[in-house]
Amino acid sequence: MAELRDCPKCGDFFNYTGLRDVCAKCAVSEEKMYEEVYRFLRRRENRAATIERIVEATGVTETLLHQWVRKGRLQPALFPNLGYPCDNCGKLTNTGKLCAGCTADIKNELRTFEAAQEFREAVDANDKATYHADRKRK
Structure with missing residues (x-):
């Protein structure tokens, strides 16, 4: 319409x-x-x-x-x-909305974020499996 x-x-x-x-x-x-x-x-x-x-x-x-x-x-x-300007930095590109440099930067940041998240999950899983004994005896 x-x-x-x-x-x-x-x-x-x-x-x-x-x-x-x-x-x-x-x-x-x-x-x-x-x-x-x-x-x-x-x-x-x-x-x-x-x-x-x-x-x-x-x-x-x-x-x-x-x-x-x-x-x-x-x-x-x-x-x-x-070409046309990258939506992020303004450098000329021929495909997509981002230039090759910005695409690589975003992929690297995503890999770093995923690695940090996996590390946090591993630490959390390790903390749950740890038992603490009370050392105080009367």
Whole structure:
């Protein structure tokens, strides 16, 4: 079911159906920009262009480029210097929400946490098995 939303680009109202986040007028404008960027990148000398170079040559915003890469419209396999920012540190990545460094850090922290938890459980199990005798005699 459609809901009425404000277009984040122009401020007009539009029926949001889940397909796009902007009104039809802005979607057409974005599509024209996409075609311009894609034509630019298809030229052999521009395939390894950086995001800064693409922005400079085409006038498209970095945010829009990141959005197209994240959605798979521009593929880093074909254009190796493209990516989008990691949700944690901001470094460019091509897959997922986190870069390889942040993913490795989280995995290491998880391993450390699991090892500490196993150690605590072992200590607790050892404490339960220990019996103490009362050494006071009358």
